[in-house]
Amino acid sequence: MSAEQTEQTGAVHQAYVELRWSDFDRFGHMNNAQYVEIVQESRVQFSLDNFVARGLPMPMFVVRHLEADYRIPIVPGRSKKVLVESAVVKVGRSSFTTRQEIKDEKGRTACVIHSVQVALEEKTLQPRAITPEEVEILTMRKA
Numbered sequence: 001m002s003a004e005q006t007e008q009t010g011a012v013h014q015a016y017v018e019l020r021w022s023d024f025d026r027f028g029h030m031n032n033a034q035y036v037e038i039v040q041e042s043r044v045q046f047s048l049d050n051f052v053a054r055g056l057p058m059p060m061f062v063v064r065h066l067e068a069d070y071r072i073p074i075v076p077g078r079s080k081k082v083l084v085e086s087a088v089v090k091v092g093r094s095s096f097t098t099r100q101e102i103k104d105e106k107g108r109t110a111c112v113i114h115s116v117q118v119a120l121e122e123k124t125l126q127p128r129a130i131t132p133e134e135v136e137i138l139t140m141r142k143a
Contacts, residue, residue: 011140013086015045019079029073035111036066039100042084043117050137059134064095065116072110079104088138094119094127096138 023034047058074082083103090097095118102111121128130138 011087013042013046013049013140015042015049015084015086016081017041017084018081019074019076021076024076029075030110032068032070035068035070035102035113038082038102039084039086039113039115042086042100043098046086050140054137056133056137060120060122061096061117062120063115064118067114069112070110071112072104072108074102074104074110081105082110083107088140089114091130091135091138093129096130 017038019030023030023038025031043061047061052058082105084100085103086098086100088096089099095116097114097116100113100115101109102113104110119128119130119134120126
């Protein structure tokens, strides 16, 4: 792990995402917008693995802010899937920050994405406090 992860509060969740023909553009590399889609797929997998698998409902977390640092291109033929390593690095009252690394099949970091997500009340669509149980799951440790 790099020094950028010093604020990490819990373990790293790993998810493999298969690449599709439509992920690549005519310039021979993965389109920048697809990196965002790939980390979204990984976030959904995290929720399925850690909330739904425990019999809990899928929580409503929405992305408020996102930053992407593109490091190396992912090109067709070299990678059929990517590994997304995700960790919650900060938890606030109603929001949390994740750091997600997209790695090619050789383990090289292609992109690092930081996102702030906000917990919403489903009926009102207003921010709500993150529950202690959600904190435990998000940080992958006992509260």
